Amino acid sequence: MKKLLTFSLLLVLAIVLSACGKEETDATDNTSKQEETKIKVASLIPPMTDMLEIVKPLLKEEGIDLDIVILSDNVQPNSALAAKEVDANFFQHPTYMEQFNKANGSDLVAVQPVYHAILGAYSKKYKSVEELPEGAKVAIPNDSANIARSLQLLEKGGLITLKEGVGINATQKDIIENPTNIEIIEVDLLMLARSIDDVDLVTLLPAYAKPLNLTPVNDSLIDEGESDFPISLVARADNADSEAIQKLAKHLSGPEVRAFLEENFADIAIPAF
Structure with missing residues (x-):
């Protein structure tokens, strides 16, 4: 009888411990899920x-x-x-x-x-800035931040001169010299790559140039380097x-x-x- 009672108590204890362990595991799993x-x-x-x-x-x-x-x-x-x-x-x-x-x-x-x-300036028609014709069409992004950035790039390439100090606030109104009368066309950033066949030069960020197999280091007529x-x-x-x-x-x-x-x-x- 004593052996039977002892066995029963051990069995109950094992079941209780098993249940507690499962509850702890479930609680840990739930906590992990809640903490994610x-x-x-x-x-x-x-x-x-x-x-x-x-x-x-x-x-x-x-x-x-x-x-x-x-x-x-x-x-x-x-x-x-x-x-x-x-x-x-x-x-x-x-x-x-x-x-x-x-x-x-x-x-x-x-x-x-x-x-x-x-940022780079690319052309499918010309291999250097010097080859660009009088009145060349140049496409740039149409948002204000990238307008200024592109104008600075064109200035770096000798195509235009901007008012001193305009920096990241530059707009086309700040162009004080345009010796070859380039025509600057502002285009939606996501549409710029498609315009490359229709213009003489386009300024593209690398994410939009790469699908055209163009990179600023190897293919651009002008590139800004680290910015x-x-x-x-x-x-x-x-x-x-x-x-x-x-x-x-x-x-x-x-x-x-x-x-x-x-x-x-x-x-x-x-x-x-």
């Missing part, structure tokens, strides 16, 4: 989207689920971020962001510079210091992204970290 942070990051095209794909599994290891939201124009990522539809974006340089803030009363902030995208316009991770003032955004910034400026840029995009991009 989800963040949405808006972007446009490679190589930005490629870099986000590289850091996605690295973030997963740290309990952050990255959702990459690919949008179709260069206004939507900032509009979505300002409206809190996404948590960050990765497609622009700080000057473009600041001009969006000024125009929209938003409070976006640059968190981490990632790479310098080298003051690094493509950066951007968030809002209210979440820029959050753990998830800071971890994203850490990985976007990590060795994996540097290796990716150096191995695949050395001819169009320079790491900015």
Whole structure:
């Protein structure tokens, strides 16, 4: 009888301990699931989207689920971020962001510079700036930040002269010399690459030049080299210091992204970290 009672007590104890262990496991699993942070990051095209794909599994290891939201124009990522539809974006340089803030009363902030995208001027018709004809048609982006950047590039190539000191605020009204009377046409950033057959010269960021098998180092008539316009991770003032955004910034400026840029995009991009 005593042996039977002892066996019964041991059996009950084993069942209780097993149940407790299961509850602890379930609780741990539930806690892990609850602690996983989800963040949405808006972007446009490679190589930005490629870099986000590289850091996605690295973030997963740290309990952050990255959702990459690919949008179709260069206004939507900032509009979505300002409206809190996404948590960050990765497609622009700080000057473009600041001009969006000024125009929209938003409070976006640059968190981490990632790479310098080298702006270049390309032509399918001519091999040097000197060959451009009188009245050559030149296409540039139509947003204010990249208008100024492109005008500075054209000035570097000797095609125009700008008023002294206009810098990143330059517009066509600031051109004081245009010796060959080039015609500057402002085109939507995402449509610029298509205009290359219709104009004599076009200024393109490398992400849009690469699908045409063009790189600033090898194919441009003028290139800006390292600039003051690094493509950066951007968030809002209210979440820029959050753990998830800071971890994203850490990985976007990590060795994996540097290796990716150096191995695949050395001819169009320079790491900015």
